[in-house]
Amino acid sequence: MTELVAKNIDSADLVIIGNGIAGLTAAVEARRLAPDSRIVIITEQSHPTINTPALKQFAIGKLNHEQLLTYPAGTEQARFIHVINARAEEIHAQDRYITLKGGRGFGYSELLIATGSAPTGLPPTLPGRDFDGVLTLHRLYDYLDLRRRLAEVEEAVVIGGGAHAIETVMGLLYWGIRVHWLIRGDTFLPRMLDRPASEMVLDSIERAGALVYTETEALGIVGRVGMVAGVVTNQQQLLPCQLVLVCTGTTAVTSLARHCDLKMKHKQGILVDEQLRTSVPHIYAAGDVAAIKDPQTGLYAPRAQWYAAVSQGRMVASLMTSSSPTEELGVPWHATRLGNLSMLTVGNVLQWQDTTTTLADSSRSSYRRMAVIDDRLVGYLSLGPSQPDGLAIKCIIEEGLSIRDIKKSLLKGTFDARSYLSRRRTHSAQRMVTTGKLPVADGLEKRMQAIRNRSPQASRQDEQLPVTRALPGTDPLLRADIIERNTDEDLQLFANPFVTAPIELHRSRGQQDNASTDAGMRATMGANANRLAERGFAADDKRPLTPSHIIESTLLKAPRVTRTGRSPSGSLWSYSRPLPSVNVNSVETPGTPAGNDVLDTNRRGRKSQFMAPSA
Amino acid sequence: MFRAGLSKHGKKTVTLHKTGPQVAQELVACIGCNECLLACPALDEAITIDVLNRETLSGPISTPVAHFARSCFQCGACVAPCPVGLSREAMMMWLKVRLLRTG
Numbered sequence: 001m002t003e004l005v006a007k008n009i010d011s012a013d014l015v016i017i018g019n020g021i022a023g024l025t026a027a028v029e030a031r032r033l034a035p036d037s038r039i040v041i042i043t044e045q046s047h048p049t050i051n052t053p054a055l056k057q058f059a060i061g062k063l064n065h066e067q068l069l070t071y072p073a074g075t076e077q078a079r080f081i082h083v084i085n086a087r088a089e090e091i092h093a094q095d096r097y098i099t100l101k102g103g104r105g106f107g108y109s110e111l112l113i114a115t116g117s118a119p120t121g122l123p124p125t126l127p128g129r130d131f132d133g134v135l136t137l138h139r140l141y142d143y144l145d146l147r148r149r150l151a152e153v154e155e156a157v158v159i160g161g162g163a164h165a166i167e168t169v170m171g172l173l174y175w176g177i178r179v180h181w182l183i184r185g186d187t188f189l190p191r192m193l194d195r196p197a198s199e200m201v202l203d204s205i206e207r208a209g210a211l212v213y214t215e216t217e218a219l220g221i222v223g224r225v226g227m228v229a230g231v232v233t234n235q236q237q238l239l240p241c242q243l244v245l246v247c248t249g250t251t252a253v254t255s256l257a258r259h260c261d262l263k264m265k266h267k268q269g270i271l272v273d274e275q276l277r278t279s280v281p282h283i284y285a286a287g288d289v290a291a292i293k294d295p296q297t298g299l300y301a302p303r304a305q306w307y308a309a310v311s312q313g314r315m316v317a318s319l320m321t322s323s324s325p326t327e328e329l330g331v332p333w334h335a336t337r338l339g340n341l342s343m344l345t346v347g348n349v350l351q352w353q354d355t356t357t358t359l360a361d362s363s364r365s366s367y368r369r370m371a372v373i374d375d376r377l378v379g380y381l382s383l384g385p386s387q388p389d390g391l392a393i394k395c396i397i398e399e400g401l402s403i404r405d406i407k408k409s410l411l412k413g414t415f416d417a418r419s420y421l422s423r424r425r426t427h428s429a430q431r432m433v434t435t436g437k438l439p440v441a442d443g444l445e446k447r448m449q450a451i452r453n454r455s456p457q458a459s460r461q462d463e464q465l466p467v468t469r470a471l472p473g474t475d476p477l478l479r480a481d482i483i484e485r486n487t488d489e490d491l492q493l494f495a496n497p498f499v500t501a502p503i504e505l506h507r508s509r510g511q512q513d514n515a516s517t518d519a520g521m522r523a524t525m526g527a528n529a530n531r532l533a534e535r536g537f538a539a540d541d542k543r544p545l546t547p548s549h550i551i552e553s554t555l556l557k558a559p560r561v562t563r564t565g566r567s568p569s570g571s572l573w574s575y576s577r578p579l580p581s582v583n584v585n586s587v588e589t590p591g592t593p594a595g596n597d598v599l600d601t602n603r604r605g606r607k608s609q610f611m612a613p614s615a
Numbered sequence: 616m617f618r619a620g621l622s623k624h625g626k627k628t629v630t631l632h633k634t635g636p637q638v639a640q641e642l643v644a645c646i647g648c649n650e651c652l653l654a655c656p657a658l659d660e661a662i663t664i665d666v667l668n669r670e671t672l673s674g675p676i677s678t679p680v681a682h683f684a685r686s687c688f689q690c691g692a693c694v695a696p697c698p699v700g701l702s703r704e705a706m707m708m709w710l711k712v713r714l715l716r717t718g
Contacts, residue, residue, distance in 0.1 A: 051647030051665075053698075067649055067663050307644040307699070314643070335644075337698035344700065387700030391640055418633060418705075 011107030012040040014320055015098065016114060017088045017256065019043040021052070021070060021306065022287025023114035025313030026320070028071070031079045034321040040082045042100065047140055048073065053306050059143040060150070060171040068140075091260040093280045110282050110320040113257075113270060114313070117250035117288035117304055122159070128221030133228035136246040137168060146245070150175050153243045157231045159218055160247035161185055166201070166338045168247050169210050179210045180231070180239045186214045192334070192345050196360075197367050197383050205339045213237075218244075252289045252302050267291060269302035274329070276316045284320060286312035295398075296331055296348050296378060305334055330398045335390045342387035347371070347397045349379030361411045368411055375404045384413060392417030633705040635672070641701045642668050651693035651703040657686045671706050676714060684710040 014030055016023045019041050027039050050068040057063045076083050087101040097107040119138035122129045133149070135142055154177065158169050161183040172179045187198035206212050213233065221244060222230040230240045252269035257278075265271040265279040269291030276284045276292075287309040291300040303309075311327055318325040331347045349371045356371040356378060366384025370377060377397050382388050393410070396403060401424075409415040633641070647664045660679040670680045684707060693703035 053646035054648040057648050057650070062653065063649055068647075069663070070647060070665055072665060072669075306646045310643045335699040342698065342700065386695060387697065389702075390700050391637070391644060421634075421637075 010105065011038075011097070012082070013037040013109045014039045014112065015106065015108035015110070016041045016112045017043070017098070018114035018116055018287070018289075019045055019049050019083065020114055020116045020287055020309065021049060022116070022309040022313040022316075023112065024049040024071065024076075025310050026112055026114065026286060026317040027081045028075065028079060029314050029317035030321050031081060033318060033323045037321065038082075039080070040084060040106075041076070042084045042086055042088050042098075042106070044085070044087045046085065048076075050140060051306075055137075055140065055143045056167045056171050059146045060174050061147065088256060089259060091256055091264075091280075091283070093260055093262040093264075093283060096282060108282070110284065112316055112320065113278070113283065113285040113289060114287045115253040115256060115289050117252050117302070119246070119250055120248045122218070122246055122248070126218065126220060128223055128228075131221055131223035131228045131244075132226055133242055134221060134244045134246065136248075137164070138250065146243075149243060150177070153177050153241075155239075155241045156180070156243040156245060157182065157218070157239055157241045158245045158247060159231075160249065161188055162247065162249055163189065163334075163336050163338060163343070164249070165247035166205060167336075168245050169205060170208065170339050172245075173209050177243075180241065181205070181210050181212050182216045182218060182231075182233065183212065183214045184217050191350070193343075193381065193383075194350060194369060196362060197369070197381060200362075200367055200383055201338050201341060201343075204341050208339050250288065250304060252291070254289065267300065269300070271300050275319055275325075276312060277319075284316050286316045292329060294332060294348070295329075297351060303332055307333060328398070330394060333390060333394045335387060338383075341366075341383050341385065344380070344382040344388060344390045344393075346381075346390060346394050347377070347379040349381040351379070359407070359411050361413075363412070366413055368413055370407075370411060372403070372407070375402045375407075376400050377403045377410070380410070382413060386413075388413060388415060389417035392421060395421075632708055633702060635709070638706055638709050639672055641706065642671060644699055645701060646699060648698060650696040650698065651701075654692045654696045655687075656690065656692060657688060658683055659686070671710050671713075676710070676717070680710070681714055684714055687711070 013034075014027070014037055016027050016039070023041060023043070027041055030037065030039055049070045051070050054063060054068060058065075058068055075081075084100070084106075086104070088098050088106075089101055090099040091111070092098065092105075096109070096111075097105045098111065099105055119136045121136045122134070128134070135146055135149075137143065137146065150172075153172075153175075156172050156177050157180045158165050158172070159182045160168075165181065165183075166188070169179050169181050187193070187195055188201050189198065193201065202212050202214070213235070215235075216237075217234045218231050219234050220232045221228060222232060222238065228242060228244055230238050231244060232238055252266075254266045254270055257264040257266040257270045260280060260283075262280045264283070269289050270278055270285040272278055272285050272290045272292060274293070276286055276290060278285050288302055288304045290312060291302050292308075292312075293300050308329070311329065315325045315327055315329065333346050335342070335344045337343070349369055351371075356373050358369060358371055360369045361367070366382070366386075368383070369379075369381040371379035377393070380393050380397070382390075393415075403410060406415060406420060645664065645668055647668075649664050652658055652662065652664060652667075660683050662679050662683055666677065667680055667683070670676050676684070687704075687707045687710075689704050689708065691704050693707075694701075697703065
């Protein structure tokens with residue numbers, strides 16, 4: 001292996017551009033899979049790979065420099081991974097070499113682009129953006145800078161409406177700094193959280209001591225002798241501060257895709273397929289730069305999260321070394337701490353509000369929302385003091401498992417993933433022994449196909465919910481199917497991860513568009529509105545209150561069912577038919593307390609949430 | 616909170632372990648923020664999270680990590696602070712089992 005550490009190599013089997021977590025993970029994993037290949041990392045970064053999510057803890061002094069390292073120092077040398085400190089400028093894909101800064105060429109057999117993302121920062125025309133004390137937080141050096149300044153700061157302004165901003169706000173509060181937090185929109189993380197969840201987060205941050213300004217943007221930064229003195233906002237305010245921290249999101253670094261002699265498709269990131277291949281042969285992309293298809297929606301978007309980057313790095317290593325990958329990328333998963341609350345989003349919880357059944361629960365100072373199609377979970381959002389087992393929920397969504405018997409515990413946040421998964425394995429093994437057949441699971445792609453087919457991709461780009469179409473080949477469940485599913489094997493079938501049932505999508509009555517769906521959500525939240533208002537949650541009275549199929553948790557609200565009578569097949573019917581409209585008492589009289597309803601709720605069975613249409 | 620044993624009803628048992636693939640997946644998801652180690656009442660070694668993660672599933676176990684794994688009493692204090700909701704105690708259980716196997 002001595003030739004691997006030679007200094008003047010000008011080509012390698014695997015060339016990886018970028019030494020972020022995706023790049024280094026790919027290199028380490030590729031070395032394990034291909035002990036004799038030549039692996040080179042080309043990076044501009046002058047420090048080893050670090051745990052970037054831990055930078056906030058580092059900035060406020062909870063961690064020291066050594067604790068930031070992702071791999072022990074000297075890992076690259078120990079594994080014969082050659083690191084070149086240079087900037088890669090062009091890709092000559094036809095001749096399979098790249099050009100480094102200064103004109104040096106470097107050949108590759110397989111190339112991985114893992115250049116990550118760059119901060120969006122403040123608009124280039126914003127007055128005062130160059131004053132000392134205006135920091136865009138993204139890289140290690142930004143946080144080193146912040147760490148040095150914190151002791152002298154009494155007041156700071158944080159700009160940005162994402163998870164990154166909230167972590168920064170909490171870090172500053174930890175240091176006893178007075179924090180003004182500016183958010184451009186009127187809610188927090190509008191793409192991931194609905195309004196109740198967003199208000200819960202903002203409420204908790206305000207209680208922690210930050211001053212939150214929604215619908216506020218910085219118009220300019222005021223300085224004195226080159227130092228920041230304050231921020232002028234579009235609400236005609238001057239917020240005095242000694243530090244301005246910019247957390248306005250990131251964009252993928254796609255400059256290499258633009259400087260490639262063959263056309264490499266890129267938009268918000270470099271588009272890759274399920275195998276992380278770009279549109280140019282022998283070139284892969286992973287990490288924040290790669291725009292990956294969401295198996296549920298079919299849309300391409302970068303997943304700028306740690307877990308996604310590590311798993312993509314591992315996956316791409318096996319693909320580049322021609323080994324079979326052991327993992328799939330699956331549905332989006334994001335878990336983080338937002339102040340005192342833990343947030344988890346899995347799958348797509350805010351999409352398809354016209355076809356999914358949405359269940360929400362906001363008991364015990366936490367909030368959970370589930371999107372369900374038939375009895376399959378497609379999206380899960382949880383916000384509360386404790387974090388549920390998100391990876392288990394991800395697994396439930398990806399495998400398309402029936403959640404009928406765990407729906408309540410998922411909604412209440414009492415889901416015990418360990419006992420559930422262990423019970424599931426027992427049932428699968430038992431079924432394997434009794435039937436003598438090995439269970440065969442559908443691929444992720446096939447399972448998600450049904451969900452994806454329901455909407456044309458084009459109409460989804462601008463977040464317009466498309467007109468609902470019935471799925472091709474998903475006729476209503478045959479009566480025979482239902483009878484079979486209600487036999488004694490019921491429990492066993494539902495515990496079996498490999499049972500697949502056709503997914504059926506119907507449009508609920510009263511669901512005209514996105515706005516009315518949201519209004520329906522608000523309507524069913526009606527009983528709780530007073531309590532929410534008492535806790536500082538603003539009620540949204542502008543939207544019309546329309547009955548919808550969105551059903552509140554029984555803890556909060558008992559929807560009064562308009563019709564009676566249930567078919568013998570119980571709740572299964574209700575899954576395969578359009579869900580009935582429900583009237584909510586408090587919709588008409590939003591001011592009345594909901595005490596009686598809550599009592600009534602407790603007397604209802606679980607199935608009363610769903611009602612079969614009369615035949 | 617001692618998780619092993621009986622629940623308040625005195626009957627239900629609690630599963631302590633996770634399977635190897637589950638632990639491996641959780642190790643991948645660990646963001647290295649050290650919150651679990653900061654919360655740990657049993658830790659008296661200078662261990663960084665990257666070393667602990669690396670030695671949990673495979674490979675040789677270094678002396679500090681082995682000492683730490685032996686002193687872990689599965690109190691669960693590490694679980695609540697984790698921002699991504701991982702079960703460090705299940706990973707420590709895995710490490711304990713590996714220690715027993717290797718002697």
